[in-house]
Amino acid sequence: MKTLVLLGAGGHGRVVADAAVMAGWRDVVFLDDGFGSRDTNGVWPIVGPLVKWREMAAQCDLFVSVGDNGTRLRLFKELASAGVSLPRIVHPSAVISAHSSIEAGTVIMAGAILQAFAAIGAAGIVNTGATVDHDCRLDNAVHLSPGAHLAGTVSVGERSWIGMGANVRQGINIGADVMVAAGATVVNDVADRTTVMGVPAAPSKRIGSNS
Ligand SMILES: CC(=O)SCCNC(=O)CCNC(=O)[C@H](O)C(C)(C)COP(=O)(O)OP(=O)(O)OC[C@H]1O[C@@H](n2cnc3c(N)ncnc32)[C@H](O)[C@@H]1OP(=O)(O)O
Numbered sequence: 001m002k003t004l005v006l007l008g009a010g011g012h013g014r015v016v017a018d019a020a021v022m023a024g025w026r027d028v029v030f031l032d033d034g035f036g037s038r039d040t041n042g043v044w045p046i047v048g049p050l051v052k053w054r055e056m057a058a059q060c061d062l063f064v065s066v067g068d069n070g071t072r073l074r075l076f077k078e079l080a081s082a083g084v085s086l087p088r089i090v091h092p093s094a095v096i097s098a099h100s101s102i103e104a105g106t107v108i109m110a111g112a113i114l115q116a117f118a119a120i121g122a123a124g125i126v127n128t129g130a131t132v133d134h135d136c137r138l139d140n141a142v143h144l145s146p147g148a149h150l151a152g153t154v155s156v157g158e159r160s161w162i163g164m165g166a167n168v169r170q171g172i173n174i175g176a177d178v179m180v181a182a183g184a185t186v187v188n189d190v191a192d193r194t195t196v197m198g199v200p201a202a203p204s205k206r207i208g209s210n211s
Contacts, residue, residue: 003027004087005056007075008066009034009041012125016065016107017044019091025061050075057084064105064123069159073141076105076123094126103140121158130162139176148180157192166201 004025006013009032017028030046031053032038039046053062062084066072079086086104090096093110100114103122111129114120118132121140126132128146136150139158144150147165154168157176164182168174174190181197181204190196195204 001025001027001061002085003029003056003060005053005060005062006030006044006065007050007053007062007079008032008064008072009038009046010065010067012067013065014042014044015109015128016063016089017042019107019109020063020089022092022110023089030065031056053079053084054082057082061085061087063087063089063107065107067125067143069141069143069161073123073159076141080104080122100132109146115152133170145182 001024004020006016009030013030020028028044030041030044031048031050032046033049035046035049062079064072064075088102088106090108091110094108095113097114097116099116100118102120105122106120106124108126109128112126113131115133117134118136120138123141124138125143127144130144130148132150133152135153137155141159142156143161145162145164148162150168151170153171156174159176160174160178162180166180166184168186172186172189175192177193178190179195180186184197184201185199186201197204
């Protein structure tokens with residue numbers, strides 16, 4: 001297998017690296033703009049700043065491991081438009097229906113479950129133990145946090161973040177750039193750029209950061 005180059009050397013990056021090793025990559029390195037002041041992320045080396053991807057692209061697999069949804073999607077699009085090889089990373093303990101789909105640049109973490117006809121967009125994160133049930137549609141750069149659960153036929157718009165342990169009722173449409181708070185239960189559709197929290201989830205006057 002080619003060397004895997006991860007763009008973004010934070011905590012999320014370490015979990016992506018670990019999943020990638022479990023999925024079969026042997027050599028994993030990071031690029032990060034903190035290069036110079038840090039030279040490792042966990043047990044993996046940081047070998048240069050982000051821009052170095054251009055000189056590594058021909059020989060390596062590249063993957064954006066930035067947690068912030070907007071930044072991750074912007075970098076993913078930059079790489080994709082340069083024609084770079086952009087894998088999916090699926091932890092071997094995830095349960096993935098043969099009738100589901102996962103676009104490039106997405107990571108599926110340990111213990112996650114994708115049910116039949118679930119469709120996951122590009123540059124997404126389906127985090128530890130999250131479940132996506134039948135016929136759900138996740139647009140690009142959605143982050144489904146650890147232990148979040150989507151019932152059947154839920155749609156989630158671009159760059160939205162579903163917090164830890166949140167639950168979404170079947171058939172719900174969640175817009176783009178939405179923040180669903182940790183532990184919320186969503187029983188009504190959610191408009192673009194809204195933060196919802198609580199059980200049942202209601203819009204919050206305070207806007208949380210979507211990162
Ligand atoms: C592997 C990983 O680590 S992946 C990362 C997973 N992380 C998550 O899922 C975290 C998701 N983020 C949250 O739930 C955040 O609390 C947010 C975005 C909803 C709110 O964040 P902030 O805007 O910083 O809000 P802040 O912490 O200042 O709290 C504002 C108010 O909302 C309340 N509040 C915050 N989060 C929640 C929540 N999840 N549910 C209910 N109420 C909440 C606070 O108690 C506070 O109430 P108060 O004004 O009465 O004191």
